[in-house]
Amino acid sequence: GESVGLHLPTLSVQEGDNSIINCAYSNSASDYFIWYKQESGKGPQFIIDIRSNMDKRQGQRVTVLLNKTVKHLSLQIAATQPGDSAVYFCANSGNTPLVFGKGTRLSVIA
Amino acid sequence: DGGITQSPKYLFRKEGQNVTLSCEQNLNHDAMYWYRQDPGQGLRLIYYSQIVNDFQKGDIAEGYSVSREKKESFPLTVTSAQKNPTAFYLCASSIQGKRYEQYFGPGTRLTVT
Numbered sequence: 177g178e179s180v181g182l183h184l185p186t187l188s189v190q191e192g193d194n195s196i197i198n199c200a201y202s203n204s205a206s207d208y209f210i211w212y213k214q215e216s217g218k219g220p221q222f223i224i225d226i227r228s229n230m231d232k233r234q235g236q237r238v239t240v241l242l243n244k245t246v247k248h249l250s251l252q253i254a255a256t257q258p259g260d261s262a263v264y265f266c267a268n269s270g271n272t273p274l275v276f277g278k279g280t281r282l283s284v285i286a
Numbered sequence: 287d288g289g290i291t292q293s294p295k296y297l298f299r300k301e302g303q304n305v306t307l308s309c310e311q312n313l314n315h316d317a318m319y320w321y322r323q324d325p326g327q328g329l330r331l332i333y334y335s336q337i338v339n340d341f342q343k344g345d346i347a348e349g350y351s352v353s354r355e356k357k358e359s360f361p362l363t364v365t366s367a368q369k370n371p372t373a374f375y376l377c378a379s380s381i382q383g384k385r386y387e388q389y390f391g392p393g394t395r396l397t398v399t
Contacts, residue, residue, distance in 0.1 A: 184326050208386040219290075219376050219390030220329070265328055269386035273319060273344070276328040 184263065186281045195253040197280045199266030202247065206268035209242055211251045214263045214279070223251070223264075258284050289313065290391035292377050297396045299371075307362045307394045309377030315389070316382040318360035322346060323374040323393075332375075335360055336382065364396065371398045 189195045201209070207228050212220035226233040226240045226249075233240050239252040249266050263279040290311045299305045311318065317336045321329040331344030335354040349368025354360055360379075364371045374395050378388040 210386050217393075219378070219393050220388075221390070222387050225386055267386070273331055273334050273385055274329075274388065276321075276330075278326070278328040 184279050184281045186283065188283045188285055189256045191258060191284050191286050192255055195251075195256045195260065195282055197251045197253075197264050197282065199249040199251075199277050199280075200247055201249060201266065201268050201277070203268055203270055203275065204244070204247065206270045208269045209240070209249050210267045210269065210274070211238075211240060211249075212265045212267060212276075213260075214265065216262075220265060253282075256282075256284050258286055260284055290377060290379055290389055292375075292391035292394050295392065295394060297394055299396070299398050301398055302366045303398075304363055304365050305371075305396065305398075307364065307375055307377075307396070309360045309362065309391060310358055311360075311377075311379045311389075311391075312358060313379055313389060314357070315379035316357070317380045317385055318354070319378045319380075319388065320344075320350075320352065320360070320362045321376040321378065323376060329376060332362065364398075371396060 208225050210225040211223040214220040224235045224240050226242050231242050237254045241250045261284045263281050265279045266277045267274040293308045319334040320332040323329050330346050332350050333352040335341035351363045376393045377391045380388045
């Protein structure tokens with residue numbers, strides 16, 4: 177999830193297991209909540225978004241859950257693969273452009 | 287093959303010099319953005335432009351300047367006034383109605399010594 181300081185939260189997952197990456201947000205006025213994936217040395221890549229009037233959205237192998245009561249967003253990755261190793265950022269969008277969290281590093285253990 | 291290109295991938299400059307980072311897109315996107323990323327940190331917005339000849343400051347615009355003379359191009363100048371310019375710079379674009387779905391370039395790693 178989001179954090180302060182220079183060290184990214186890290187999640188290590190065995191290949192084939194499910195991964196859950198969490199994020200807390202503060203802006204209740206956001207219209208959209210988004211997950212991005214950033215591989216080492218590359219730009220972020222859009223994964224999935226969810227509108228603020230939804231609480232769950234599924235994509236291919238990914239599910240995003242939104243809990244507006246506690247301002248919490250999560251990304252679930254099913255059957256995690258080595259190619260899923262990356263830093264995952266949550267972001268939210270309202271009247272201003274995207275606000276990104278600090279990211280979580282996902283490491284997949286083969 | 288549509289996308290966003292940033293050049294160069296690595297850039298080295300001496301302190302006190304201005305440097306301009308290139309960003310070009312052929313996605314026909316109206317909006318373009320510049321972000322700065324420091325090690326272990328998220329992305330911070332420097333400037334963004336929603337239309338040609340118009341741009342707005344982001345959260346950390348001090349020491350930077352931009353121009354948007356063409357839809358395809360959004361160059362960023364890191365001036366000598368930027369106190370800590372060494373960072374990874376990312377350019378992105380989006381269609382006007384979907385600013386949450388941004389397409390990023392590969393980034394330019396700037397080192398100032």
